[in-house]
Amino acid sequence: MATTSDVASLASAVGGDVVEVKTIVPPGTDPEAFEPRVSDLLTLSDADLIVRVGLGYDLWIDKLIIQLHRPEFQAGGRRSVDASTGVPVLEVRGRNPVTEDGHAHGLGNPHYWLDPANADAVTAIIAEGIIGLIPAARDTIVANRNRFLATLHERIVAWMQQLAPYRGTALVAYHNSWPYFARRSHLNLIGFIETKEGVAPSVAHLSSLIAVMRQSGARAILQEAYEPKNLSEMLSARTGVPLVVLAPTVGSVPEARDYLTLMDFNVGALARTLATASQ
Ligand SMILES: [Zn+2]
Structure with a gap:
């Protein structure tokens, strides 16, 4: 389960046929203004692994996780991946994760996936998360990631x-x-x-x-x-x-x-x- 379409797309690129990726924030809506619905709780209860953007961008998921009583989904938990873990964060502020107006630029600027070079770090931590749950899929996951990164690196040059x-x-x-x-x-x-x-x-x-x-x-x-x-x-x-x-x-x-x-x-x-x- 990915909180947003961006980490969902990177999780699909890495996971391939090994995983089924679902997204909570509907496409075309502002994830920074998102309020989870009761139905999201049901979707989340089926998840094996949570992939979040982190940096307070999708802090709302913690409310759902508390309601579900699934501590392994919490940040740092065994079934939780914070995709921002290996990313060099810009505009680091060290404030509350979410500012008083409800927007998530408190810890640092969370829009890191818009630098395509950051997909290296993001796919690494997602791959680690999937392999941790399904060790037998290691070779497939590593091959999927390498294939995706080869394409990405070519495209970055062109962009x-x-x-x-x-x-x-x-x-x-x-x-x-x-x-x-x-x-x-x-x-x-x-x-x-x-x-x-x-x-x-x-x-x-x-x-x-x-x-x-x-x-x-x-x-x-x-x-x-x-x-x-x-x-x-x-x-x-x-x-x-x-x-x-x-x-x-x-x-x-x-x-x-x-x-x-x-x-x-x-x-x-x-x-x-x-x-x-x-x-
Ligand atoms: Zn923003």
């Missing part, structure tokens, strides 16, 4: 080539979902429409963001597929900077069917927008 002409380009985003993606692609995130995770901006914030965008020559406004578009559209109209809708999670746009197509979609959409913006 970075697609974005290479835009190295250092200034961008703004609606939500702070993209620091891992931006670091890998050498893009420069200079500001956010939200003043804090999950908090709508004031007029004063938007005015200063417009000034910063003009000063730094921002070339695109990144918009998460499931966030409201009206403010990004207003900002785009005021500055002439194009708006590009990206997929923060697998399933948040129809093209992002799995982990590889998620990256394909984001890199392609951003490269097309930046190519037009620089003409």
Whole structure:
């Protein structure tokens, strides 16, 4: 059982036929605003292994686990995988895992899967979790992971080539979902429409963001597929900077069917927008 579609896709890539992967957060919904339902408790009770994003992103699962009385599913438990374990975390803050407005950027930025190079560490810890439960499947799991990583590493080279002409380009985003993606692609995130995770901006914030965008020559406004578009559209109209809708999670746009197509979609959409913006 994977909390989100992103870790679900990586668990499927590693587990192959050995596992059946189910996801709790429905595709196309914002996992940071997710409230579990009673039916999720039933789904979870069938699980053999839990894979979570960690860093407070899917803290709601702990409530379900407590209700189920399954301590082995708890963080650190024998049937629990925290996919963030081996990932170098950005924006480490050491606050409560979930901030007072309910958004999970308290421990650090949780959107680490958007750097495709982090899939190495994520698939390693998932593979370890599956092999721990089914030692006989070790060779299959290791082979599945190696095959997936070979494809991924080839694609990373191609993705970075697609974005290479835009190295250092200034961008703004609606939500702070993209620091891992931006670091890998050498893009420069200079500001956010939200003043804090999950908090709508004031007029004063938007005015200063417009000034910063003009000063730094921002070339695109990144918009998460499931966030409201009206403010990004207003900002785009005021500055002439194009708006590009990206997929923060697998399933948040129809093209992002799995982990590889998620990256394909984001890199392609951003490269097309930046190519037009620089003409
Ligand atoms: Zn977030």
